[in-house]
Amino acid sequence: MAKSPSLFTATFRRDLLLAFRHKGEMINPLVFFLIAISMIPLGLGPDKDLLMRIAPGILWVMALLATLLSLDNLFRSDFDDGTLEQLLISPHPLYLSMLAKVLAYWIATGLPLMLMSPLLGVMLSLPSGAFIALCSSLLLGTAAMSLIGAVGAALTVGLRKGGLLISLIVMPLYVPILIFGASAVAEAALGNPFNMQLAVLGAILVMALVLAPLATAGALRVSVNG
């Protein structure tokens, strides 16, 4: 008899499949990222020195905003059709299903963001030494942001007009990630080592891995029962 997949694998595969079926939804944050970055030289002027100086921060801020954009979709469709309730009353630990959903979500949104970032770095004249820092900090940072953002998404999934509320809730929680991420890229642009910032980002990611799914599970129980 074939071994049936665990809940983690099943949820992960399902969410990934669903995400790839709606490629339009996946593209949205990437297009936002691209257009928003393009606005910067349009608004501030094309002076290369200026762009080089602000590129690390701007890239990170825009990546953060792009992550915020798609956060509502994490639980929305499952909430609407009742799948979320089924997950909640299943005998399997909610922690694992939350982890699976967030992992699938990150692969569909955060990872493409990270992969697209070098292109946008070129657009903003980011110095060549900073690209590795950009990608590695975004890799760790978008993962942590997906985990922490899931808490906000879970808190507001029961609201019909969640709208900007999720951004208001989640943005203060993103502040440390933004600070260290942008700092890593800025230091790398100057030619300095950026190990410390990556280490802290990794620490934040690990802490989020442990704690965020618990908070998300609790928040989902509150939202679905409310």
Added chain:
Amino acid sequence: MNWQWFHRLGSPRWFYEKTDAWVPWLLILAWGLLLTGTVWGLGFAPMDAKQKDSYRILYVHAPVAFISMACYYLMAIAGAIGLIWKMKLPYMVMKSAAPIGFAFTVIVLATGSIWGRPTWGTWWEWDGRMTSYLVLSFLYLGVIALQNAFQSRDTADKASAILALVGTVNIPIIYKSVDWWYTLHQPATLKLTGESTIHVSMLYPLFTMIVGFYVFFTLVLILFTRTEILRRESRTQWVKDLATGTVRKDEVAS
């Protein structure tokens, strides 16, 4: 062991009736301490060597800053108690603490800005403490916004409690991260944290103001909670009696 006294603490009605007697005393105490502290600090404490008289805004700025941070933890702990023991009163306290804490953060930011103008020459600086404090005010705003977003009060309470608790984890992280960020970019120019070297004659009015503001905060929190109790328990008999002024003969004194 008889736990009745503990469970009684969770009764909104008990809280309301007990605080009936406390409020006038707290009012007198708060007025007295704040008046004493203000006059002492503004009029009688010595002038600062460098800042002359403009340092006196410290007597409002510092106490309110301490309390705003304590208020956040109070709010989070109240939320945790409500979540764990499923009691009504902690949620009411949490809901009352949020706007008070936010108002205090606004006061601190405003007084700090006013203080910074003559001393630092600028209304605002993005240094570690100020930035992390600004994020604290955003955390308060998030809790207030979440409170008002739900139709069901029960869901609103639980959701805000969860958010307040998540923010608690984040506050030390924000503070540390902004400190490191700031020192990465430029060295600290001015550290106004030389409180340990403050002279005794300036310290005493400061203590008075700190205690006075704590009493004031307690008073305001109790008043807000009392209003919240009346609002939420408006369908019970005792609130209706209170509103119509009826006194019942078969009252059980609690």
